[in-house]
Amino acid sequence: MIKILSAEQIRRWDLYTIKNEPISSFDLMERASEAFVKLLLTKINHKLNVDVVCGPGNNGGDGFAIARLLIEKGWKVNCHLIDFGVKLSEDCRKSYRKYLDICQVNIVKQYKELDLSGELIIDAVFGSGLSRPATGLAGEVIQLINQSSAKTVSVDMPSGLFADKVNLTGRIVEADWTITFQVPKLSFLIPESGFYVGEWSVVDIGLDLNFLKTESSDYSIFEKSDIDRSLFIRKKYDHKGKYGRVLMVAGSLGKIGAAYLSSKAALKSGTGLLTVHIPKVGYGPIQTSLPEAMVSIDSEKEFISQVDNVDAFDAIGIGPGLGTNPKTGKILKSLFTSFNKPMAIDADALNLIALDKELIDLVPKGSVLTPHIGEFNRLFGECDNGLERIEKVKSIAIEKQLVIVLKGAHTVIATPDGKVHFNSTGNSGMATAGCGDVLTGIISAFIARGGDTSTSAKVGVCIHGWAGDLAEKTVGKTALMASDLLSALPKVFSNVESSDFI
Numbered sequence: 089m090i091k092i093l094s095a096e097q098i099r100r101w102d103l104y105t106i107k108n109e110p111i112s113s114f115d116l117m118e119r120a121s122e123a124f125v126k127l128l129l130t131k132i133n134h135k136l137n138v139d140v141v142c143g144p145g146n147n148g149g150d151g152f153a154i155a156r157l158l159i160e161k162g163w164k165v166n167c168h169l170i171d172f173g174v175k176l177s178e179d180c181r182k183s184y185r186k187y188l189d190i191c192q193v194n195i196v197k198q199y200k201e202l203d204l205s206g207e208l209i210i211d212a213v214f215g216s217g218l219s220r221p222a223t224g225l226a227g228e229v230i231q232l233i234n235q236s237s238a239k240t241v242s243v244d245m246p247s248g249l250f251a252d253k254v255n256l257t258g259r260i261v262e263a264d265w266t267i268t269f270q271v272p273k274l275s276f277l278i279p280e281s282g283f284y285v286g287e288w289s290v291v292d293i294g295l296d297l298n299f300l301k302t303e304s305s306d307y308s309i310f311e312k313s314d315i316d317r318s319l320f321i322r323k324k325y326d327h328k329g330k331y332g333r334v335l336m337v338a339g340s341l342g343k344i345g346a347a348y349l350s351s352k353a354a355l356k357s358g359t360g361l362l363t364v365h366i367p368k369v370g371y372g373p374i375q376t377s378l379p380e381a382m383v384s385i386d387s388e389k390e391f392i393s394q395v396d397n398v399d400a401f402d403a404i405g406i407g408p409g410l411g412t413n414p415k416t417g418k419i420l421k422s423l424f425t426s427f428n429k430p431m432a433i434d435a436d437a438l439n440l441i442a443l444d445k446e447l448i449d450l451v452p453k454g455s456v457l458t459p460h461i462g463e464f465n466r467l468f469g470e471c472d473n474g475l476e477r478i479e480k481v482k483s484i485a486i487e488k489q490l491v492i493v494l495k496g497a498h499t500v501i502a503t504p505d506g507k508v509h510f511n512s513t514g515n516s517g518m519a520t521a522g523c524g525d526v527l528t529g530i531i532s533a534f535i536a537r538g539g540d541t542s543t544s545a546k547v548g549v550c551i552h553g554w555a556g557d558l559a560e561k562t563v564g565k566t567a568l569m570a571s572d573l574l575s576a577l578p579k580v581f582s583n584v585e586s587s588d589f590i
């Protein structure tokens with residue numbers, strides 16, 4: 089698990105390391121720049137003409153050190169200092185002078201003096217010390233960087249981007265690659281701001297890890313190595329009842345495939361017994377395509393109108409392909425009150441709750457809701473930006489004592505204890521029909537297995553994304569379909585079951 093720290097916490101971490109290692113702040117800058125160059129050279133193994141654009145703070149100081157290191161490697165470097173008419177920070181000045189010992193610097197007082205004709209731009213204008221949106225000369229410089237056809241690699245942060253808030257004004261570098269120091273920043277994980285970051289990599293600059301032991305953060309990144317393997321232990325004398333009984337309530341005319349995908353995902357995720365409740369129209373297809381499932385048939389042909397006898401189940405997954413017929417809406421209330429265990433609630437079940445907002449308070453505590461942004465907005469209202477939305481997800485998870493999984497490029501899992509976890513697996517090939525249904529199946533299986541619902545959601549989302557990453561390796565992103573995730577699940581679970589999966 090990687091803790092996400094604020095810019096202010098990172099500054100204190102910096103100082104803590106300087107004091108406790110001990111190391112001078114200038115040597116720490118040198119170490120960070122060496123780590124940056126080392127990673128850069130793993131990807132670009134031929135010498136380029138590079139423009140390094142430096143600002144007045146320590147980010148600029150990194151820029152000068154990086155420029156010097158690249159010259160030592162035989163690169164042709166044009167180094168520019170943007171002159172905002174302010175004093176350089178002490179370490180930036182030191183780094184600048186050290187660079188001047190070997191090469192000249194182009195001082196830029198007006199954007200017209202900035203000639204970016206190299207094959208690569210290294211953006212070291214501003215980092216985590218950005219104190220206001222980049223306008224005026226700063227904005228013009230950033231615009232020039234963005235207009236250049238050269239690829240841009242940002243140092244620590246794309247210049248103009250805040251580490252932990254969303255800009256509404258000012259320009260921001262649109263990086264192709266951001267090499268960031270020690271930890272990813274919150275804004276990398278939010279759609280509007282993450283857009284500017286491009287691909288990102290974290291380099292270890294040796295900040296003292298003891299600092300993290302006492303520093304708390306509500307935000308973290310959930311990684312494969314955080315997967316709780318106790319969810320997957322199967323003992324020799326166990327019987328299928330030990331591995332959970334799932335009821336999947338899913339499907340309507342034209343959407344029986346969603347019932348298939350979610351049910352099969354639950355079975356592939358280790359469920360002992362699975363019953364799928366579907367309208368009559370789905371009986372033949374489901375029975376044929378998924379013989380491992382028990383099928384419960386609704387009295388209605390095209391939609392679901394009643395669900396009885398739920399006591400025997402350990403978990404209910406509800407929503408995939410359900411449709412929004414008002415008669416289906418009516419079953420939610422009785423289901424929420426009769427089934428007093430947490431459920432996995434997705435898709436049209438969420439839309440039905442949005443149509444009758446009082447239902448949200450009846451949802452069994454600890455249940456997992458898996459909305460995408462559209463469903464979330466329908467349920468809880470629109471937000472001005474992604475950061476505000478995450479704050480809202482967090483406060484709803486606390487207030488309603490629910491686990492909210494907000495699906496996206498970095499799916500957010502907000503748990504009732506007020507923690508927000510960003511998932512680290514998955515890819516854009518998964519933005520396609522049916523992938524959400526598979527997730528509902530996986531999470532339902534883990535809840536039925538007895539996992540607490542926060543863990544089930546975090547692990548479920550991570551496994552789902554991991555399956556997507558393996559599927560991408562086989563079929564690529566364009567052709568990826570939800571059924572490819574089902575095909576990839578066995579490989580994911582065999583990795584998890586083996587002792588060396590990380």
Ligand SMILES: NC(=O)C1=CN([C@@H]2O[C@H](COP(=O)(O)OP(=O)(O)OC[C@H]3O[C@@H](n4cnc5c(N)ncnc54)[C@H](OP(=O)(O)O)[C@@H]3O)[C@@H](O)[C@H]2O)[C@@H](O)CC1
Nearest residue numbers: 102117145146147214215216217218219220221222226244
């Ligand atoms: N994390 C670590 O441990 C390590 C971090 N390191 C590096 O330090 C970086 C942070 O450095 P930093 O704090 O000096 O801030 P930085 O981003 O260079 O900018 C500050 C300068 O920009 C100015 N300025 C701000 N906004 C502006 C605007 N809109 N328009 C115009 N001017 C603006 C601001 O002026 P002021 O706000 O004072 O008016 C000040 O002069 C960090 O990202 C990483 O690269 C490594 O070296 C070592 C280890």
Ligand SMILES: [K+]
Nearest residue numbers: 211214245247
């Ligand atoms: K930068």
